[in-house]
Amino acid sequence: MALDIELFRGESRQLVRTEPLISLLKPAFAAETAPFKGSARFVLMLRNDPGPDTYEGDPHLTNLRADFGYIHVKIHMEGRVVHQKPYSVNSLVGPILARLARELAPEERRWAFRIAGLPSPEDDDSAQRLPPVVDGTDDIDTSRSTRLAFGIRPAAEPQIPLLDLTEYGVELTDTEAPVTVLLGAGVRRRLMEMELSTEIEEGGFLVGRAFRRADIPELHAVIVDEVLPAEHSGASLMHFTFTGDSFGAMNRTLGDRQLVGWYHTHLFQTERTIGLSRTDIDLHRDTFRRPWQVAALINLTSRRRVLTCYASSDDWMAPCPIRNLDDDADKHRSTHPSLGHH
Known part of the structure; x- marks a missing residue:
């Protein structure tokens, strides 16, 4: 046609x-x-x-x-x-x-x-990796929890400590974004150099620590310590999907760290406006509901990668400033809305 x-x-x-x-x-x-x-x-x-x-x-x-x-x-x-x-x-x-x-x-x-x-x-000819079939699931009606053999109640939210961003070389005039992202030792290199498919989208989890900003406690910061590629995921040229087994495998390695967000790739150049698709936004809002959890997008082409992070802000996904802690922290360098080779 x-x-x-x-x-x-x-x-x-x-x-x-x-x-x-x-x-x-x-x-x-x-x-x-x-x-x-x-x-x-x-x-x-x-x-x-x-x-x-x-x-x-x-x-x-x-x-x-x-x-x-x-x-x-x-x-x-x-x-x-x-x-x-x-x-x-x-x-x-x-x-x-x-x-x-x-x-x-x-x-x-x-x-x-x-x-x-x-x-x-x-x-039907596009490359894809179907998510594995999940076996042994059941639906639980939480409204009937008093008549179940076990109880269900919300888990208490952990106390989020304060973080002084100036100690990490961030100028406070740089940002009033909902989340400031600090990439720990080797994380930027991992994201920029890890092996990624050029035919289907890839993705995984960002693990680290969440904080409230000392200067504006209602805003947050996260330090990303590790990047964990997702297991048992589904993917195609234009979509990436987690499964329950993806989170199960991640939880076994989480330890005392926190799930501070997720990442996935797009196989085309970045947009001036928001780079997340409607599907990405729905996934983030339905699955990563903590206000400090971020969605990291890696726009991947044959010659470059561009990393951009987003966080929920009212009814939108706001870009997050990124600070690479491998840089000299004694020099108060500005945070950036994205990292990589544009």
């Missing part, structure tokens, strides 16, 4: 241009196709996973079908696949459409676009 891009101008969203998506994309992949002879055959697969609904470029572009937020591009030349990688729709077509919009009407500041002729989001 052919995919077209429709470009709309102004607040009235007047349709001004319809172009085949592939014809727009071919120039963007000139470097990937240049070493090969013959014509390129593009295979495009859109994923029904919501992405950012705006491209914050010049000019501003609104994606009217942000529910299909990601696209996998596969290029065939000389009888073989010469390039394949997932992208967010905005990062891939945003710069192309912004340039076209400037050519059509440089004075217009508001534009919108959508991909017409969307295929089914199902892709």
Whole structure:
């Protein structure tokens, strides 16, 4: 099925241009196709996973079908696949459409676009790792706990100690984010250099210690001491899933430390806006409910990794500043919203 891009101008969203998506994309992949002879055959697969609904470029572009937020591009030349990688729709077509919009009407500041002729989001050929089948489960109605042979009651919340961030080289003017993330010895290197798949998402747990900030006790800080890849997980090109066995295996190694968050990969470049998908946000809010637990995202491409952390903030996921404690703590360096090679 052919995919077209429709470009709309102004607040009235007047349709001004319809172009085949592939014809727009071919120039963007000139470097990937240049070493090969013959014509390129593009295979495009859109994923029904919501992405950012705006491209914050010049000019501003609104994606009217942000529910299909990601696209996998596969290029065939000389009888073989010469390039394949997932992208967010905005990062891939945003710069192309912004340039076209400037050519059509440089004075217009508001534009919108959508991909017409969307295929089914199902892709049976995509790489995936199914989560293992869980055996021996049962549902417990907690409302009947008084009539059960055992009791169920909420566990008492442990006391969260205070932490003076200035002792770790953090300037307090840097952040009023809900959580400040401090990476312990070797953790940044582990995240930046650990072996990760380039075909399916990977993920795991962040283990360490949670604190309240001494200067603003209602805000938190975490020190990440260890990174634990998840066992018994499910994964595909666009999704990562924990299971109960994933948490069981993690708990056996937790000891007196705390589960301060989780991490997973995205196999495309980072967005200027929030990089977590709607699925990621739902997973975090349903599973990692402590206010100091963070979601770490590693945007993974062939040449770089970018680490960004997020924490729950009202009805949103706010970026967290990151301080690498392997740096010289005597020099009060600023925290950063992300680490890695941009």
